[in-house]
Amino acid sequence: MSKPAKPLHLHPDRLFPAEASQRAIARQLYAQVATLPIISPHGHTDPAWFADNLPFANASELLLVPDHYVFRMLYSQGIALDALGISRADGSRAEVDPRAAWRLFAAHFHLFRGTPSSLWLNHVFHEVFGLRMRLNAASADHYYDSIGEALQRPAYLPRALFKRFNIEVIATTESPLDDLRHHRAIRDSGWDGRIVSAYRPDPVIDPEHEQFATALRAFAGISGEDVYDWDGYLRAHRQRRAYFASMGATSSDHGHPSAATADLGRERARALFARIVSGNFDAGDAELFRAQMLTEMAAMSLDDGLVMQIHPGCLRNHNRQLFHRFGRDKGADIPLRTGYVQALKPLLDRFGNEPDFSLVLFTLDESTYARELAPLAGHYPCLRLGPAWWFHDSPEGMWRFREQTLASAGFYNTVGFNDDTRAFLSIPARHDVARRIDCAFLAKLVAEHRLDEDEAYELAVDLAYRLPKQAYRL
Amino acid sequence: MSKPAKPLHLHPDRLFPAEASQRAIARQLYAQVATLPIISPHGHTDPAWFADNLPFANASELLLVPDHYVFRMLYSQGIALDALGISRADGSRAEVDPRAAWRLFAAHFHLFRGTPSSLWLNHVFHEVFGLRMRLNAASADHYYDSIGEALQRPAYLPRALFKRFNIEVIATTESPLDDLRHHRAIRDSGWDGRIVSAYRPDPVIDPEHEQFATALRAFAGISGEDVYDWDGYLRAHRQRRAYFASMGATSSDHGHPSAATADLGRERARALFARIVSGNFDAGDAELFRAQMLTEMAAMSLDDGLVMQIHPGCLRNHNRQLFHRFGRDKGADIPLRTGYVQALKPLLDRFGNEPDFSLVLFTLDESTYARELAPLAGHYPCLRLGPAWWFHDSPEGMWRFREQTLASAGFYNTVGFNDDTRAFLSIPARHDVARRIDCAFLAKLVAEHRLDEDEAYELAVDLAYRLPKQAYRL
């Protein structure tokens, strides 16, 4: 505990290649994009923050407890979730002094060396809170106090931070069961921050979700449709999508275990749905229903113009004991090998050539970048590739994404960066990392004479700003 | 349309590492191989070009219409194939002014930034046509006119270009149904360019090819054998292989959906073939028949000395609508996950240790480089690895190939580069890229003191020239 904390720097050249000629180019490219507004078309911030504009509680509640990137690493080294005050499945929490939790985190901050979490957190510490010593056991209290005091100041209220972060637009993610009251409150408040929703219907689409039956009942309630009838169920989706769109949403999002799609035809789909709502279905039915619903969502996209996103390939809640005690989203979601070529064919056979349809694909299986995703996106007019996602949202992961998709998809079949985070304070850090890596990547191409500088400048701005705006119709 | 075109450079250090010590070594290595003759042992140029030696028509017909690398990228961004004058499945074409198609291409040339297509095309523009402004909307007409005029000059006739490109030997690819009349005409003409064929029997081996029945009839006609009888069918192959060999062919090539091989024994093979020719077979039979035929081809290789190549793992014609309207080879072929370890075992169990058998393996699934292909090639005497192929025929792809095969296969179980292209004018560009990347890779090993310079010089020449000649017995 006695090791003194060292100075904390954010070097202006961080993440740029060490070789001088590339670094010089990267620096110049980055200068063009460093201060561009942030387009955040996909994420998980809580709209209540911006509706209520109340102060965040303290360092632990803000930065530790809600961030499963962070506490899963501590857990992997033997620190109990209860010692950090992580909330349990039943809603209770161990009685933990948030300062004690913070000290535990601080004493183990070396575990994050080299990881994206350390990049993001140090950026937040340095840029948002003005801290100048590294976090460790010795500086833990100083951090806890400094952050705690800052959070009480008006400049640290959610709306002030939104403005300070230069966010042009941010999308949150809500289920069809959400009445979007916070979005409405923001709109009614007259505040001019642009917060939009995204339509995420997984709970009413995934028959294996533990709350599917409950969700379906609520879906009936909120839509007024007979959602136990196939046509009524589809009408309920159309209606909620329209409502989301009226509240600014420009996209839907689908987090499925696989990328499977299906195109069953009306009668088979209706019969499948009947099995699903009867509760008398097997795993194959559930997978087929999710697959069919992706195609149904695509059909609706053609009508209402919502950009469609698929985030497939994660086995959620891998740790059975932990799931029972602590519930979902506790850092135990593990990627799966994921196939796209056969999986997407039914949907693409039907809509792949539609000029107005737009489908953004993500993956947790990097072996598909060069083999499947880039060739698909380099052909189908409707397809675009989402950025390196989740476990791959790191400097190395972003580099691999560019390196493995460039040949077949080029830059223009990708959608630029999106942060996919609920860690609001880390959003500038995440976009900064992405911009730096893209500039570093472009600098390499320039230094190796594969791209002229003027092209690289244009691309740097395209990747940081124009492409996400365009791809998400924002 | 008004943005003026910028100068077009081909920097002498392009594709070399930016770091000075490596760049200096790469430069010196490259100087040894830059002007070596081109060995092109596997490709898809049209022998009629060299037999007839007629001028190419215009820029669009030469560079845009036949190159699915190029038009699939345009298509992926919403440009209709009809707007480019791509020929349709029924042989018709939209009436498009080739200059208008070229302008469309030029206005979207930025889509290719960073891709291998831009490397190849800029090389062709600069080196073959002497163009010195980048292609864009403003320079489109200048390009179209300059290229059009050049193509009428004798120096731009196919045979003249062949000599100018310093091609020592090129292999085209023909089906057993081809009478090789163009190869015969070239030989009879007394011209000394070395154009050989390669035996590509997919249409008479793949029962799921839409023209299999027709092809089989033609196979009977051209061979005079009863190809509906298993022994006759095999005799027809032997006979056609012998004819191809007599016309200079040194290899066979097999483009199958998977790398599956089988060794059924005579009676089971005969029975399977009977089901196949009856038309009364299922997908499993078709796969098993292709698998069996790879082993049969290997057996014939042992007798006639043709080097065998397997190009597996592509799902052809993924875009159903496009296939119906425009037919094959329209940029909608998508790689599949491909396994080699179990798949090749039946063939290798039989012929893996034969000293005179040579089998060159390719892949579209890079995850197999280090895991499967390099360990197999680093053990079996008959196996060699073909270069980074198709979607991976990029600077990054070539680098990954070397980086991931070196440890287990070394350099000498690989066969150097082959271009696999029908884009004749791009052949020097493609070999130049490969030579540069191999020199850059070797330069890194030298700079990191893993290889002495004299070894790197020898390897550079081996990879560019000696290994392909040796591996393909040319």
Place this chain on the structure above:
Amino acid sequence: MSKPAKPLHLHPDRLFPAEASQRAIARQLYAQVATLPIISPHGHTDPAWFADNLPFANASELLLVPDHYVFRMLYSQGIALDALGISRADGSRAEVDPRAAWRLFAAHFHLFRGTPSSLWLNHVFHEVFGLRMRLNAASADHYYDSIGEALQRPAYLPRALFKRFNIEVIATTESPLDDLRHHRAIRDSGWDGRIVSAYRPDPVIDPEHEQFATALRAFAGISGEDVYDWDGYLRAHRQRRAYFASMGATSSDHGHPSAATADLGRERARALFARIVSGNFDAGDAELFRAQMLTEMAAMSLDDGLVMQIHPGCLRNHNRQLFHRFGRDKGADIPLRTGYVQALKPLLDRFGNEPDFSLVLFTLDESTYARELAPLAGHYPCLRLGPAWWFHDSPEGMWRFREQTLASAGFYNTVGFNDDTRAFLSIPARHDVARRIDCAFLAKLVAEHRLDEDEAYELAVDLAYRLPKQAYRL
């Protein structure tokens, strides 16, 4: 044969990045770890060497004949195993003058250019034997003589080399049937070199091992238990593990075709075992039994504290003909695609959160690094990642391991390096390569301002020394 041999250098900066700023950092980091004692917690050296302390015979017997890394490469280029004097399945060997075998190896040493074998061998030649000309046909006899003479000197006896190599502790690997007489002899001799065993029960666990029935009989003999009864069989394991632990073992090791685990419950496990010992089982039973035994071994680890290792995913003896003539371990083991997420779930469901259980995972399928292994190790307290293994134990492979596991697992969920070799003389070379690559990797992070230098120093020592000691409880 007349090409004279060139000088052999071991450059002090080998394997460091060429770029000057990174090289300078790497050099300084390496200076801290270059002379740290070697911790070799997993390998295949023969304890008889240290028990008997007799001289090694000659260059071929020491460096060529036992090293399948080396002779498989020669075999892949058409050199017969008999020409090298490799021992056959029946125990016989072709009568080959070891000097002639050495000459054959020397004349083909260029095949290893760029491979890890050349790094290791050149290190051995230069550092252990003081050779200063590169190995080729011209220097073959000089090598053979120099090495032969050296081996007769006391300084080249196994124990002297062990001390010279600065090995703090080395683990060999023995089956439960081994009485560990050599380990006992070493202990009884009073020599202070620390040689421990590791418990490797594959022959009595894998029903598909060709000597399973024999091994089971011997297992009964050595344990005195009724190993044909499920409880007796488990007791025999517990007893032998205890004996191994008493002889210094701190780990068990399991080399299975897949990473499958199972948790059948007592009655189903007992019934499965009955089928296994009856000999009346199918491939599914064998796989399930291996899977169940991993969970049983984990249960025992909880009691006796042995660290558990899984080395999965290799198809052994792929070359059928060679296996029949030459037997196991002849360079024909080929990696398989390997899944961990579902495979490990049964074991992890039971023991994943046990604070005292430690499971080190290895892979031959690099596509699992970022997708499966790092996310699993970055969550489960019991999991640690073993280093790049076997086919991936190369500079490139080690770099990919770090590059692809860092984001999700960090550095501290990995266990540092282990050499996994029977090539005793290459052990310092292998650890040196690993230390250099880790320092190069850390230098990149420092140069790109992702890590401060003091953190990198600490990490360099952690990776080279502290983590393997800690992870293996040595």
